[in-house]
Amino acid sequence: MSIGKKAQAGTIQSSDLMVFVEPDAGLVIEIESTVKRQFEHLIRAKIEEILRGQGITAGRVRVSDRGALDYAIQARLETALQRASGE
């Protein structure tokens, strides 16, 4: 799978996250989170794991997180990626 166009998924409600993805030459992950200080590394690791699983090596992924659990991160990111691949 690849990021062919801009796409977005999720909400900015509590315990959720909003994901924005768009094409980029490199792989860029930007994280904003209300729990950034404690959990940024874990959020990043989860995102990297999902991208790896989908075989994505290029694109810009921005998340605006409000304390989402891993399941929510996975669901929102996979939805955004699916929309970005045009499927």
Added chain:
Amino acid sequence: MVTEILGSAATERARAFIEAQGLQFEPVFDDLVGIFEGGALVAIGARDRDVLKMFAIDPSRQGGALLGALVTELVRRGFAAGHEGFFVFTKPEHATSFEALNFELLASNGRAALLEHGRGLARYLEANGAAVREGANAAVVMNCNPFTLGHRHLVEEAAGRVDTLYAFVVREDRSAFPFDVRLRLAREGTSHLGNVHVLDTSRYAVSAVTFPAYFLKRADDAAAIQMELDLLLFAQRIAPFFRITRRFFGSEPYCPTTRAYNDAMRRLLPSFGIEPVEVARKEARGAPISASMVRAALRDGSSAGLEQWVPGTTAAFLSSEEGRAVQERLRKGEARDA
């Protein structure tokens, strides 16, 4: 559920709701969305390009998830329309409600707060990191509509007194000369100065976000608040990044809004360790040079003697095909005269 508010009857209902909360309904927006419960409107919000505004929530329903639902929908629509980040103006007491939604506070002056969603300022500064120099640095902020000998005089005066001068050209495209042309003419008109970096302000100085009143040309109370926010953002976030300790500006004989802005610089900047430095306007034919005089001359087709007002680089542009197209638009009055 958040729904789009369409049609005149629904819009009138929205207006009544907003006014009942003591806020002003502004009819300019791209999206107007609301939340209804049992047929009653309980929350409303709007988007005008990348500015989110007119948030109103029924007092009995505040403190819950309604604001998040409104912002989610407006950000979703704004992203689909091509915007990356979003701004909101609000009362300082509501800033924390937006910060909880991952908005970042850009500036607050006790009467209003400006926040943004999407890390835009951080990305803007990162993108300009290569231009940062050590030393005694200064800034000028100019619209350059178009670049005149007055602008060149200001830049030369400032550059001669500092190590590095950052000349910020206002990105906001509400001027007769488009931003890419204004930036290019500023670069060409200052290329003889080795210590001048001509940079894009993005949305972070004298833009419709930080300073909408400048483009409305009136100096009322709202304008005063916005000038302060604009300068606080400059003094607290932009100047420290570029190691700027002085801000140069031309004296203002004509425009009351710009004069009020100059006064605000003198009042506010010193407390942040930034020295405001006024430079007397360069004169030609016994009058201070201004870009609006140049535009008026172009509009009237009286371009004779223009070389007393603009450098050769700007004159060359004006006689190019692209330059003639701008003059044609000026004459037809299509472009806003900011």
